[in-house]
Amino acid sequence: MGAIVEVENLTKTYKDGLIALGGVSFTIEAGEILALLGPNGAGKTTLISALCGITAPSGGHARIGGHDVVRDWRAARRLVGLVPQEVALEPFERVINTVRFSRGLFGKGRDEALIERILRQLSLWDKRNASTRELSGGMKRRVLIAKALCHEPRVLFLDEPTAGVDVELRRDMWEVVRELKAQGVTIILTTHYIEEAEAIADRVAVINKGEILLVENKANLMRRMGRKTLRIDLVQPVDTVPEALAAYDLERIEEGAALLYHYDTRGDGTGITRLLQALAREGLCLRDIETRQSSLEEIFVGLVQEGAA
Amino acid sequence: MNLRAIWAIYTYEMKRFFRTIFESLLSPVISTTLYFVVFGAAIGGRIEEVEGVSYGAFIVPGLIMLSVMTQAISNASFGIYFPKFIGTIYEHLSAPVSSFEIVTGYVGAAATKSLVIGAVILMTARLFVEIEIMHPSMMVVFLVMICISFALFGFIIGIWSENFQQLQLVPLLVVTPLVFLGGAFYSVSMLPPAWQVVTLFNPVVYLISGFRWAFFGVADVSPGFSLAAVAVFFALCLAAVWVIFRTGYRIKS
Numbered sequence: 048m049g050a051i052v053e054v055e056n057l058t059k060t061y062k063d064g065l066i067a068l069g070g071v072s073f074t075i076e077a078g079e080i081l082a083l084l085g086p087n088g089a090g091k092t093t094l095i096s097a098l099c100g101i102t103a104p105s106g107g108h109a110r111i112g113g114h115d116v117v118r119d120w121r122a123a124r125r126l127v128g129l130v131p132q133e134v135a136l137e138p139f140e141r142v143i144n145t146v147r148f149s150r151g152l153f154g155k156g157r158d159e160a161l162i163e164r165i166l167r168q169l170s171l172w173d174k175r176n177a178s179t180r181e182l183s184g185g186m187k188r189r190v191l192i193a194k195a196l197c198h199e200p201r202v203l204f205l206d207e208p209t210a211g212v213d214v215e216l217r218r219d220m221w222e223v224v225r226e227l228k229a230q231g232v233t234i235i236l237t238t239h240y241i242e243e244a245e246a247i248a249d250r251v252a253v254i255n256k257g258e259i260l261l262v263e264n265k266a267n268l269m270r271r272m273g274r275k276t277l278r279i280d281l282v283q284p285v286d287t288v289p290e291a292l293a294a295y296d297l298e299r300i301e302e303g304a305a306l307l308y309h310y311d312t313r314g315d316g317t318g319i320t321r322l323l324q325a326l327a328r329e330g331l332c333l334r335d336i337e338t339r340q341s342s343l344e345e346i347f348v349g350l351v352q353e354g355a356a
Numbered sequence: 357m358n359l360r361a362i363w364a365i366y367t368y369e370m371k372r373f374f375r376t377i378f379e380s381l382l383s384p385v386i387s388t389t390l391y392f393v394v395f396g397a398a399i400g401g402r403i404e405e406v407e408g409v410s411y412g413a414f415i416v417p418g419l420i421m422l423s424v425m426t427q428a429i430s431n432a433s434f435g436i437y438f439p440k441f442i443g444t445i446y447e448h449l450s451a452p453v454s455s456f457e458i459v460t461g462y463v464g465a466a467a468t469k470s471l472v473i474g475a476v477i478l479m480t481a482r483l484f485v486e487i488e489i490m491h492p493s494m495m496v497v498f499l500v501m502i503c504i505s506f507a508l509f510g511f512i513i514g515i516w517s518e519n520f521q522q523l524q525l526v527p528l529l530v531v532t533p534l535v536f537l538g539g540a541f542y543s544v545s546m547l548p549p550a551w552q553v554v555t556l557f558n559p560v561v562y563l564i565s566g567f568r569w570a571f572f573g574v575a576d577v578s579p580g581f582s583l584a585a586v587a588v589f590f591a592l593c594l595a596a597v598w599v600i601f602r603t604g605y606r607i608k609s
Contacts, residue, residue, distance in 0.1 A: 099450040121358075124452040135443030139375070144368075151364025152451040194447070 050074040051126075051202055051233050052098070057107035059093050059257075067093040069257040070107065075235060077201075080228055082244035082265075083237040084347060085254035091237035092132060094254065095204045099129045111202055125153065128200030132207045132237075134187045138180035142171060142190055145179060146197050153198035165193050169223065185216040192223065203227060205236040209243060221247045241344035251343065255351050265343070270312060274341045277308040277319060282332040289329045295322050361453040365461025366468075369435050373469050380469070381476055384423045388477045391419055392484045395541055406543050407574040412485040417568040418540025419481065421560075424474040424499065425506045425535060429527045432466035432510030437517050455601030459511060466507035467500070474499055487571065494579070495570035501586045502563055508593035515600050534560040539568075544576035559585060 052075035059068040067090050075081050085091050096102035098109050098116055100123075109116045114123035137145060146162055166172040169189040174182060179190060188208065195203060205224070209217040217240075224234055224247050238244055244251050244265070252262040261268070284303035295318065298307040310317045326333065373380055396412040403411040439445040448458055481487065489495050517523045538560030544552055555561055556577070566582020569575035575582070 101446055101449045121452040121454075124450060127450065129446065129450045131443070131446050133443050135446060137438075137442065137444055139372075144371070148364050148368050149447060149451075151367075152361045152447060152453060154358040154360045154452060156360065 049077060051077040051112055053110045055108045057097060057109055058105045059097055059102060060105045067257050068097065071259050073252060073259055073262045075233060077233050078231055079249040080224065080234045080247055081250050081252060082248035083235060083252050083254055084244050086239060086351060089254045090257040091254055092206055095206050095237060099127055099204060100124055126201045128195030128198065128203045130191045130195045130205045130208055132210065134184065134191065136179040136187055136190060139178055141176050141178055143175040145190065146193050149194040150197040155198050162197055165196050169193050185212050188212065202233045205234065207237055209240065241347055245343045253347060253350050260350050268346065269340060269343060275310055275312055276339045277310065278337045279306045279308065279333055280335040281305060282334050291329055292325055358453055358457050361451065362457045362461045365458065366465045369462060369465030370468065384473045384477055385480050388419055388480045396484060409572045409574060410485065413487050415541050416481045416487055417571050418564050420474050420477050421564050421567055422535045422540055423477055424470045424503055425531055426527050427473050428466055428470035428503050428506035429510035429513060429531060431469045432463055432507040433514035433517065433523050435462045435466055436511055436514035437523055459597055463504060463507040463511055466510060467503040470503045470507065471499065489571050490573045491570040498567045498570055498586065501590060505586060505590040505593055508597060512593060512596050512600065534558055539564050539576055559589065
């Protein structure tokens with residue numbers, strides 16, 4: 048499938064001179080989940096706002112489904128659903144009416160069957176006649192998602208969908224996102240929870256200070272950037288790391304009961320075979336070995352700090 | 357043209373009105389009755405007729421104008437201010453809806469509400485005094501144009517306001533005094549000559565005079581002037597709304 052969102056050198060400078068976006072370019076493939084990852088104030092919301100028509104971009108271009116978001120705004124916006132970061136709902140309106148209103152706003156005729164399906168999918172059907180102020184925070188967020196989905200968008204922007212949501216509800220939300228992807232919806236979600244990107248994204252874009260630092264397939268990113276650690280549990284603890292193993296720069300932990308070996312998956316060889324042979328030559332018996340890959344969080348922190356340096 | 361969006365905004369706003377229909381209609385009916393008690397009975401007892409019209413009937417067009425103008429402004433200003441205040445404006449901005457369609461929805465609903473209130477006041481007034489409408493079609497033209505113009509004006513106030521106090525500022529400090537001083541309860545000809553001239557700088561004089569002419573065929577200024585005044589006010593509000601959306605003033609960052 049081709050690109051459904053194309054962003055070319057998009058800039059946004061606010062009146063006070065703050066550069067929120069400094070020439071951002073990337074594309075999003077149809078049907079994928081892209082996580083836009085960045086610290087607070089990185090430009091995530093500004094980027095989404097510029098793509099959805101809430102903020103006027105200062106320069107550059109963006110197309111959704113081939114339609115320019117400024118020149119051909121009506122066609123572009125028809126394809127887009129937006130779930131904002133702040134929970135904003137008319138407090139006295141019933142859930143089902145506020146969803147119907149959104150569908151009307153997007154120029155779609157009544158479709159009660161579709162609205163029922165969406166409300167059921169989001170576990171809101173039983174609450175359809177409740178006024179929105181009676182709902183819990185998590186339920187309100189679901190109503191926002193229902194409003195964004197009720198006009199059958201092809202691209203869904205979720206701006207921090209799980210901010211301030213408890214762990215259980217967060218996992219439910221991820222499940223909803225996966226179901227939407229299965230239905231062919233392209234999803235762009237901003238988050239500063241690395242765990243979230245790691246759990247559901249196909250690709251990750253890291254943004255900081257209005258610049259995209261990288262856009263990459265999540266698995267590739269972790270493989271490419273990932274540092275791995277081999278933990279070796281010994282039968283007999285050692286007081287010091289033997290001289291012959293000095294080249295491996297082993298870290299002695301738990302009073303010598305275990306050794307840590309850090310290696311880079313990008314290298315030609317990891318050195319594991321040679322290390323294990325050397326351990327055997329030194330007469331060290333192994334109880335267990337375990338490898339651990341550095342998380343997206345460590346990669347992310349590394350990237351952002353690199354950018355700051 | 358996204359007609360469904362206009363309809364969605366219009367019906368959504370009208371539902372708010374119908375949700376509180378009792379309060380919405382009761383307050384204008386009560387205030388009209390009070391005005392009749394105070395102006396009609398207490399003062400009207402001393403003023404027999406104004407330009408051949410009984411005083412009780414004479415104040416009806418002014419009473420309708422007072423309510424219609426303030427209601428059109430408050431409904432439209434609240435209608436657009438509320439989504440800004442609670443943040444739901446994001447949905448209007450990200451939907452395939454033009455500014456013209458947004459304005460049509462909100463202003464149409466506010467104008468309809470004030471039109472309904474105007475009609476209710478007229479019916480209430482008929483319980484107190486006998487009223488013959490001399491130019492019914494012109495009465496409707498004036499009423500509809502004033503409802504729409506003041507709803508547009510209210511929409512502008514709603515966009516401009518940054519808090520609830522500002523929302524009340526213009527209706528209370530500008531519109532109500534101008535209506536009271538605009539001949540709602542008296543004929544301009546009853547004023548001393550110097551004040552008659554000053555009064556002509558009050559735009560509301562032209563609106564009330566034209567509206568009253570449609571009822572009784574008597575006017576402070578010529579009905580043509582009145583129509584022109586309504587048209588100019590309408591055009592000014594329309595231009596202001598156009599500038600607001602063109603520049604994104606207090607809507608888009």
